[in-house]
Amino acid sequence: MADSTDKDQKTEQPTPKKRADAAREGDVLMSRELATALMMLAAAGWMIAAGGWFVQSASDLVRRGLTLTAADVADFAPAEALLRNGAEILLPLVSLFALAIGAAFAGPAMLGSIGWRGKALGFKGNRINPLNGIKRMFGMQGLTELGKALAKVLLLGSIGYWLVGKSLPAIMTLAASDLTGAVGLAGKEVGHAVLALAGGLVVIALIDVPVQRFQRTKRLMMSKQEIKQEMRESDGAPELKQARRQRQHEIASGSARKAVSEATVVLTNPTHFAVALRYRPGVDAAPVVVGRGRSDVALAIRELAREAAVPILEYPQLTRAIYFTSRAGRTIPEELFVAVATVLAFVFQLERAAAEGIQPPDVDVPQSHRFDPDGRRQG
DSSP, rough: OOOHHHHHHHEEEEOOOHHHHHHTOOOOOOOOHHHHHHHHHHHHHHHHHHHHHHHHHHHHHHHHTOOOOOOHHTTTOOHHHHHHHHHHHHHHHHHHHHHHHHHHHHHHTTTTOOSSGGGGOOOOOOGOOOHHHHHHHHHHHHHHHHHHHHHHHHHHHHHHHHHHHHHHHHTTTTTGGGGHHHHHHHHHHHHHHHHHHHHHHHHHHHHHHHHHHHHHHHHHHHEHHHHHHHHHHHHHHHHHHHHHHHHHHTTOTHHHHHHHHHSEEOOOOOOEEEEEEOTTTTTOOSSSEEEEEEEEHHHHHHHHHHHOOOEEOOHHHHHHHHHHOOTTSBOOEEEEEEEEHHHHHHHHHHHHHHTTTOOOOOOOOOOOOOOTTOOOOOO
């Protein structure tokens, strides 16, 4: 009973697969505080950089709208006037809209959560379950949200109080100033106020992001049994592994088994590719490819080589070069003679090399014969 309880306890960190599956379901790292802070920073930056432009455009629009001349009556063109005046006032608003869109995408991008997840839009009954709602309100998540709300009220309230006290003398002089000066001063003070409040939200976001990361990790914690089950699904259950081995032997049965048993050496990459080479001095004019394969066939060639006591050496670049440029029953390309000869010289002295602890030599594959695992030439 105790063992069963231990297996069910979620004490293990979530695996990458668990995190990826949760992200596809819409459970991603999110922080509303970070999003709000970025939007406030964008707004403050716009007010400081383009606020005067917007006020001037609005002022010009109002002045032209209230000014009527004889030419306006004689050459009445409302569409032209609307297009001219509308474009002028829309430009600063478009810049504000662009900043808002950028800030909306910046938050998820900073947290690595940007992307479209259709499953997140699907209906989930637990979202409207009253019991789940009560649990969220009075559980740890509810307490965390309450703490964040109180922190925001205290911090932003303190910043607001400081701003009012700092700007009060300037505010008192607005009544005695001309309209243009009063509007400019008010805009400047509002911009500074928004920037200060955005700074407070940034502080809250810097606290909220680690909290959200911790809560998501805790939410995705796994039990030992879940990890074992995931490994079984990823790597295959023992019975599936046995079936895979059987299939490998079936693939490499018959002539392939005989060819590998005649091989001088098998080169691997280390498991995705395998080539079996034969070289009999005085008989073969050049090394001959007696077997080649990838994936299951490569694994089968390795198994057959072990059964036949054929040396197996790991040379990824050379193995891919032979696999993609040669066929079974043919000699290797002339460009690979030097590299393969170096390997064969080592194989022919394998017993002495093993006794003296000599490692397999490095080989140089010509640039023209270098391939990636997908068969594309490199460099």
